[in-house]
Amino acid sequence: MAKKQTVSFTLNGTQVDVVVEPRELLIHSLREKLQHTGPHIGCETSHCGACTVDIDGMSVKSCTVLTVQCQDAEVLTIEGFEQGGELHALQEGFTQEHGLQCGYCTPGMITRAYRLLKENPSPSEEEIRYWMAGNLCRCTGYQNIVKAVQYAANKLSSASA
């Protein structure tokens, strides 16, 4: 058996160590070993985005990343969005605009939208659709997800103005 290794990274601001076989996928380490079950598995074939997490400023499908690749990385998951009891503007937006139904895609959606808004603080509807196309949703038809992202964009920009 390939030797297990200890991988250390920052998860939502906290330093964590996890012992894994080299073949272990990040989604499994997060969900099974680090009790972060927010990111979900929807396909395992890199198509659905339910497993999206943020690694070093990139939205990444964690079913297609090895945990060993994350040594020293900064990883952000849905669990890291609420700060000091206050929801992130995106979490608020998804509720206000009814941007979720079963909720299965939601953590991946919010995590992806977070990075999008960092890169483009006031995206148009077309830009939101294009840059959110790595996340599938079977319930909402996306229309309210677009509104949710716009809600957050507005809130964040008026907060920083």
Next chain:
Amino acid sequence: MAASTDMLEREATLQGLGTSRLRKEDARFIRGKGTYIDDIKLPGMLFGAMVRSPYAHARIKSINKDKALAVPGVVAVLVADDLKPVKLDWMPTLGSDVQAVLADEKVCFQLQEVAMVIATDRYAASDGADMVEVDYEELPVLVDPHKAMDADAPIIREDIADKDEVGHGKRTHPNHIFTWEAGDKDATDSVFANAEVTVKEEILNPRVHPCPMETCGCVASFDKVTGQLTVYITSQAPHLVRTVVAMLSGIPESKIRIIGGDIGGGFGNKVPIYPGYVVAIVASIVTGVPIKWIESRIDNISTTGFARDYHGIGELAADKDGRIKALRFTALADHGAFNSHVSATKLPAGLFSICTGSYDIPTAYCRVDAVYTNKAPGGVAYRCSLRVTEAVYLIERMMDVLAQKLSIDKAEIRRRNFVNADKFPYSTSLGWTLDSGDYHTALEKVLQAVDYEGLRKEQAEKRAKGELMGIGLCTFTEIVGAGPTKVCDILGIGLFDSCDIRVNPTGSAIARLGTMSQGQGHATTYAQIIATELGLSSEEIQIEEGDTDKAPYGAGTWGSRSTPVAGAAAAMAARKIRAKAQAIAAHLLEVGEGDLEWEIDRFNVKGNPAQSKTMKEIALAAHTGDLPDGMEQGLDATEYYDPPNMTFPFGAYVCVVDIDRFTGETKVRRFYALDDCGTRINPMIIEGQIHGGLTEAFAVAFGQAIPFDENGNHLGNSLMDYFLPTAVETPHWETDHTVTPSPHHPIGAKGVAESPHVGGIPCFSNAVVDAFAHLGVTHMDMPHTAFRVWQQCKALGINTR
């Protein structure tokens, strides 16, 4: 009397019926704190991985577990022979058939379950599954359902080859499952023989899959000491699962607890009982430790819960003015290797006989022949009631075919045939009683909104230039809310539903129902119904579903039955409570019950509203000794609701498409959907359901299919090929509504989640075919992929410059 500000404020604090209040369930989902099946982790839990057949039809000569058992972490390998001692090698299906839990002697479809490897984690299980050696002998494969009943067709089900029926009447061939019919065949034939005009079209509803974002799975946990079995499961119908598990295992229902948890979408996929669940349960009974089984996406699309696969023939007979005189619809249904589709015992083809649609058709006949093939079993209702999409697709397509034949406008042909608003309740020639409707108003509203005349003009101009533009109409009537127990049962259990409400002393309440939300927002909408009935804030009404130890018995959530059946149960249970509350209020105010009137959240003494008791005050009083003589304490009620009829939501949709004749690509330019679901409980949630349903309809119409080669091999069963549209492909939806309450439902609500799927699919198809109508095309089968549409262009010689 004008409502006072005070009353408006009190009304607003309830956040009851008709308000777009935000969803109560969101709080956990936006934080990543939902509890879906794969989030469940129990101490000592082992993981099961399935070994599946590479062949569609083969005899299993031997299975060797040795190498798999040698893999570190592998604890056990279960095959059919291991299930025999506990008599769990075969299981009953929800379609009156039996299904092999693990393949017994032979496999009948590709990726059929052959063995389960139990290991300490999913990595070891997966390694072990690779090492199970199965020796197969290939058999001839039956893929085409049209050949299923040929004399020389390979026999798929040797286990029942000598049985002359599988639950639904006489069989005529070993691959025949049932033939079901409705209506008057002779009368229909004679109208057709003498009709001025007839039209006929072969119309396929291809094999598709609901494909919710979360696949199926379970965690089974058997406690050897107490004999208690707990199963966490992705099920839309936990109570039915418990009953089946009890029947299967011999464990009394009182010792079985089924817990639904949060479900990541269902759309029909999560109604049946799958082999993976059963093997996990057996493995837990055998090992005494919890077992988790989670399906992969490829297994999900390939093996659990396909939908449709109805090969239909539609025929209409009409007069020269397009007034329909008779309808004759038949369908050949490919049910795969086991009849495990979900059906009411008396309705093996579900509610297919709703196929007369919104139209006043005096004479009709329909028939469905179901057969076995070497494909995965299923036949679930993909975001619709049983076989309703198939039926509505046929009638809505055929309306267009008839219009084209007679050169009558496609809106006009509908107007001429609608059931008039003054005819409700209306009895159809196939035996349903449509509860309420106003089809003309809905259609005219939509035509005006999109400027239908203008669109037809634009289309004519485009056609003159050789461009392809299509306008699709659909004016569907749906049937939901199964259903009256006199017509609907599954495994002998009636399809009633239930609600149990307990009001606490301080005026908050908890309600438990037999349904199971998979994203529909039950925790919110049920609370709103109860809030308005009881005058308590929906914020303080907690809803629980899906745990069979807590909730009263119900048939679950599918077929848009939650609002029509369980929603009615909630209203009725609340009314029982209100009746008791009235008696308490009368006692406290020292007046007769008849002297009181209900106002939002309280009983007032008639003519003296200053004298009143609020529901909160009454709730507290109900827990004291100051009650009318002989009355028990408490403010609880339970209702088992058996609906008197189904409900019949309807709608009018318009779709406009532009087609690129050189690539075959279709662009949906506009989609306008007017829905009438009766009383609207939460407009925000309704709109969300419509967006979702339309998007699923779009997926079905333009890309979804489960294709096979001639050997029964899957040709596209991952999300690479199976079309789930992204935000980029998905059109923008415009929604609208009319309100025609159901006369027999306690609050007049009909159910909405499925209408957009059922009505959307024919609307898209009608738009695509309409783009070619001037070239003589009357029908094109789905999915309307660029490739297939291009083939149509090529057949017409318009694909080149």
Next chain:
Amino acid sequence: MIPREFDYHAPQSIPDALGLLAQFGDEAKLLAGGHSLLPMMKLRLAEPGHLIDLGRIRELQGIREDGDTLRIGAMTTENQLIWSQLLQDKCPLLVEGARLISDPQVRYKGTIGGDISHGDPANDHPALMLALGASYVLQSASGERVVSADDFFVGMYDTLLQPDEIMTEIRIPAPAQGTGYCYAKLKRKVGDFATAAAAVTLRMQGETVQEVAIALTNVGACALRAREAEDALRGKTLDDAALAEAARLAMSICDPVEDQRGDVEYKTAMAGEMTRRALSTANSRATH
């Protein structure tokens, strides 16, 4: 959906990586963005014993201009290509192409070097590289060689890359000012590979085609250069007849595989249609 066991190595420099490659030979696979390799490993279609991650090698990153040559580190990701102002100014075809690859998440990880090295005829960069006249720097323990994109693709998943070599850099001669360009890709949805696609660079002199390159995606064992179509266009006006002839010649070299995207006839026709569209758009963007 779980890869087989392997050992993992994360070298910090090219020589270290080459050393590991030399040590493990056929047993080893290079890991770039992992968005072709890991999916194959999860399906157990690839089962390397050693994975050598190029992710920590700084020298393999970055986009720069060196005289008339654009030099792109093999580990540059698709999103980095898209967001590069330098490429937007000097080589917008590459930006347009990258925008049509997969989806945002895949583009954060997938690299241009991996996309080319993988040798998959469905990948988009190979045709883009052919149309741009790119060359690749391949390094091994025994030195480095520069091969042209035209020679690199040998067949299905077959390239000039040797097991002991790493692609370190992609070199693109910066297209002359006024060069028209287009990548026309027909796909079923975001995240899908091309049903057929055509990459075009075009230089016009007045209304006459001065220089043109046409390359096709996913209609053969590897990306195809449509040389006959190019030859037929040089010196011609881009009128309907010329477009039709170019499309016909492009189609004549296609040999696609039937799949759920379409049959051979459709894919071939789409290669023609994409060629035509890419040429028209390139023409509208070119300086005349």
